Amino acid sequence: MAHLTLNHFLVIGALLFGFGMLAVVTRRNAVAVLMGIELILNAANLNLVAFGRYVAGGISGQVFGLFVIVLAAAEAAVGLAIILALYQMLRNIDASQVTTLKE
Amino acid sequence: MELQHAAHHLAPLATQAASYLWLIPFFPLVGAVINATMGVRLQRRFGKGLVHSISIGAMVASFAVACVAFATLFGLDGEHRFLQDTLWNIFTAGKVSVDLGFALDPLSMMMTLIITFIGTLIHVFSTGYMADEPSYWRFFAYLNLFVFSMLLLVMGDNFVLMFFGWEGVGLCSYLLIAFWYTDSQKAAAGMKAFVVNRFGDFGFVLGLFLLFWALGGAWHKGPEGKLTYAETDMASLHTTANAGHEAGEPAAEHDSGHVKVGPTLNFRELRDQIVITSTGVAEHLKHQTLFGFGLLAMIGILLFVGAMGKSAQLPLHVWLPDAMAGPTPVSALIHAATMVTAGVYMVARLNFIFALSPTAMGWVAFIGALTALFAASIGFFQYDIKKVLAYSTVSQLGFMFIGVGVGAYWAGAYHLLTHAFFKATLFLGSGSVILGCHHEQDMRKMGGLGKLMPTTKWTYLIACWAIAGFPWASGFYSKDEILWKAFTQESMSFLGMPAPWLGQLIYFMGIIAATGTSFYMFRSYYMTFTGEYRGGHGDGHDEEHHGHGHTPHESPLSITLVLAALAAGAVLAAILGIPTAWSGSAPILEHWLEPALPAIVKFAEASHSTEFLFQAIGVSAGVIGWFFARVLYKDNQSHVPARLLERWKRAWTVVYNKYYVDELYQATVIRGSVGIARVLSWFDKNLIDGLVNLAGAVTRVFANIDGAIDRYLVDGAVNLVAGSALSAGSILRRVQTGRIQTYLYGALVGAIAIVLINFIIK
Numbered sequence: 001m002a003h004l005t006l007n008h009f010l011v012i013g014a015l016l017f018g019f020g021m022l023a024v025v026t027r028r029n030a031v032a033v034l035m036g037i038e039l040i041l042n043a044a045n046l047n048l049v050a051f052g053r054y055v056a057g058g059i060s061g062q063v064f065g066l067f068v069i070v071l072a073a074a075e076a077a078v079g080l081a082i083i084l085a086l087y088q089m090l091r092n093i094d095a096s097q098v099t100t101l102k103e
Numbered sequence: 104m105e106l107q108h109a110a111h112h113l114a115p116l117a118t119q120a121a122s123y124l125w126l127i128p129f130f131p132l133v134g135a136v137i138n139a140t141m142g143v144r145l146q147r148r149f150g151k152g153l154v155h156s157i158s159i160g161a162m163v164a165s166f167a168v169a170c171v172a173f174a175t176l177f178g179l180d181g182e183h184r185f186l187q188d189t190l191w192n193i194f195t196a197g198k199v200s201v202d203l204g205f206a207l208d209p210l211s212m213m214m215t216l217i218i219t220f221i222g223t224l225i226h227v228f229s230t231g232y233m234a235d236e237p238s239y240w241r242f243f244a245y246l247n248l249f250v251f252s253m254l255l256l257v258m259g260d261n262f263v264l265m266f267f268g269w270e271g272v273g274l275c276s277y278l279l280i281a282f283w284y285t286d287s288q289k290a291a292a293g294m295k296a297f298v299v300n301r302f303g304d305f306g307f308v309l310g311l312f313l314l315f316w317a318l319g320g321a322w323h324k325g326p327e328g329k330l331t332y333a334e335t336d337m338a339s340l341h342t343t344a345n346a347g348h349e350a351g352e353p354a355a356e357h358d359s360g361h362v363k364v365g366p367t368l369n370f371r372e373l374r375d376q377i378v379i380t381s382t383g384v385a386e387h388l389k390h391q392t393l394f395g396f397g398l399l400a401m402i403g404i405l406l407f408v409g410a411m412g413k414s415a416q417l418p419l420h421v422w423l424p425d426a427m428a429g430p431t432p433v434s435a436l437i438h439a440a441t442m443v444t445a446g447v448y449m450v451a452r453l454n455f456i457f458a459l460s461p462t463a464m465g466w467v468a469f470i471g472a473l474t475a476l477f478a479a480s481i482g483f484f485q486y487d488i489k490k491v492l493a494y495s496t497v498s499q500l501g502f503m504f505i506g507v508g509v510g511a512y513w514a515g516a517y518h519l520l521t522h523a524f525f526k527a528t529l530f531l532g533s534g535s536v537i538l539g540c541h542h543e544q545d546m547r548k549m550g551g552l553g554k555l556m557p558t559t560k561w562t563y564l565i566a567c568w569a570i571a572g573f574p575w576a577s578g579f580y581s582k583d584e585i586l587w588k589a590f591t592q593e594s595m596s597f598l599g600m601p602a603p604w605l606g607q608l609i610y611f612m613g614i615i616a617a618t619g620t621s622f623y624m625f626r627s628y629y630m631t632f633t634g635e636y637r638g639g640h641g642d643g644h645d646e647e648h649h650g651h652g653h654t655p656h657e658s659p660l661s662i663t664l665v666l667a668a669l670a671a672g673a674v675l676a677a678i679l680g681i682p683t684a685w686s687g688s689a690p691i692l693e694h695w696l697e698p699a700l701p702a703i704v705k706f707a708e709a710s711h712s713t714e715f716l717f718q719a720i721g722v723s724a725g726v727i728g729w730f731f732a733r734v735l736y737k738d739n740q741s742h743v744p745a746r747l748l749e750r751w752k753r754a755w756t757v758v759y760n761k762y763y764v765d766e767l768y769q770a771t772v773i774r775g776s777v778g779i780a781r782v783l784s785w786f787d788k789n790l791i792d793g794l795v796n797l798a799g800a801v802t803r804v805f806a807n808i809d810g811a812i813d814r815y816l817v818d819g820a821v822n823l824v825a826g827s828a829l830s831a832g833s834i835l836r837r838v839q840t841g842r843i844q845t846y847l848y849g850a851l852v853g854a855i856a857i858v859l860i861n862f863i864i865k
Contacts, residue, residue, distance in 0.1 A: 095844055101842075
């Protein structure tokens, strides 16, 4: 059983970021986009904790991770609220259809 | 030479300040201004009475002040008779200094009294004559303005004020001749007077410039025969002249101690420096030449051209007969008594200049004699009573110029005075007749008025008596004095050549003219006042149209009283000029005018018996004229005039048409000016307009080019910038899709690109 190194965590983090980014960029459903963002945030979390464990030491990485989790919760709430408002206004949550930012 | 002899006792004029002189011209000016600005309203609200009260009041006040001045002047002794009133300096520029100053010496005093006295009488006469005139106020405003200008002319102490007055009387003359301006013929007569006067004024101004300039320097012939103008050092002139005098006449020195020499416009300063020989100015002027002509002769002749215009001498006399289109009081005041004598006055005032040049003297006297003769002959055959008087005036002015030309300045001035009285009487008498005959001026339609208008008849007869030169009326004394002086004058030149015969020639011309004067005056008297009235019936169908062909009537009191006063003056003025041969002492007027006429002119000595003989010739000339007039025209009985007319039809036509002088002017001056105007108009239309149009076209071409550059180049550049910005915007706006995911693509690609660049650069 090979020893777990920093690189393993970084690869997982990069994959998570990639999948999250893919979801954000490609999915049309606004809720799915939000879920993509969650994946990106968790990728960042994983990197923070991994760097905290292997490079910096101490707990600062984990504290940052906790902050990001709280931030993600707040972000999810706000994001869902925006989606609800959007739905109420446009009866639609398809991100490719909502182009009011154009004007 | 004579001048130098006399110069011992000629001192600079002592002046006496008299601060009230300005009032004399001021009153008529005020009257004119009031009537000109408020006359219409005054006349409408208060009637004509107030209008003429203002005017006559101004005249009376002016006359009263003139009398005070006369009393003051009379109280001084001869040498000091010079009142001066300088108000302020009008302008000073270099050597030209002009003051608003009035001066009265015996000559201008005489003129002032004539103007204010006769002017007042004629104002009174006008109240009767112009009673039916709607623009009564305008007439009186003009009359007052005229008197003001005339007083300015006479009283101004320098050439500039004189010239103001000179032009002012010309203006008033124009305004009054064309008083009834709706009649185009009368308006044209006014314009004619104005334009002809301009010809003369031009000469006057030129003469003035020459005089001013001559006092300042001289032309000298340079080394290569080139003429150069150099200012004369008057101080050195003064000393050299003194040096010359010192040997023989040391007495001359003290005179010139405080005489200002050099160019001046002031009459007194001019007189002092020319008359007092020790300044050397007179000698200096005598020797100056311009283009080979004597400068003084040129100055004299040019100044006289001005006098010819104003005083209607040949060939500038044409305006005066036409001036009779104006109201009759105007003819009496302006075109007989005062304004036309301005030229005579000017020559008399500048006697010291004219006396220096025998050529100028000869010229003045000869033109005067020619005019006297010429105008008298036209007067023979005129039928319009005012035309007769007009030509008579021209002729009498000729006599005055004989007087001032031959150097008998006081006699010329005396004839001016007597003429003012008797010609004013004649004109106003004719005015009374014209009024009585309901504005009929043709003597053929008059006749027999003696019974109907006794006062007019008698005053007219007295004036005829005076003008014809019968003894005991004023005209005799003045005319005989002039002719006598002409005969004894032997030192004149004719166009630069000494001509001792010129005086005698002028005398004979004068005697013939005097005979003619007597003839045409008595002809007009007999045609008008004797025989039967020819107006209301028979040949006069004009009157029927007017609806009042009934008998003429005597004029109102305002007219007859004035006539009586003037006729009395015409007789009484004789007292002023009783000749030495009769009384043993110098005539009163000659003595009075002596200080103002310092020029000494030499006349041939002759005994009193010769003088009596010449007076007898003068009287017989008058008698001959009267006799023929009586035989031919009394009571309209004789058929001789008609027969003579048949016989000499052609000659008569020439004279009746005034020798075709007007036609000559028409053919030369007027046709010439119109021709020149036409050439200039052609020139204007074709050449100047062409040039202007060319310039316009060129400008337009340039403007078009410029416009094109603007439109296509400048506007193009601006539009290009704007267009490219616009198209860039429309291209770039596609990037802005509004889809969040597109933006994210962008952000992602950007991030990857940064990372890649980071790798590559490393």
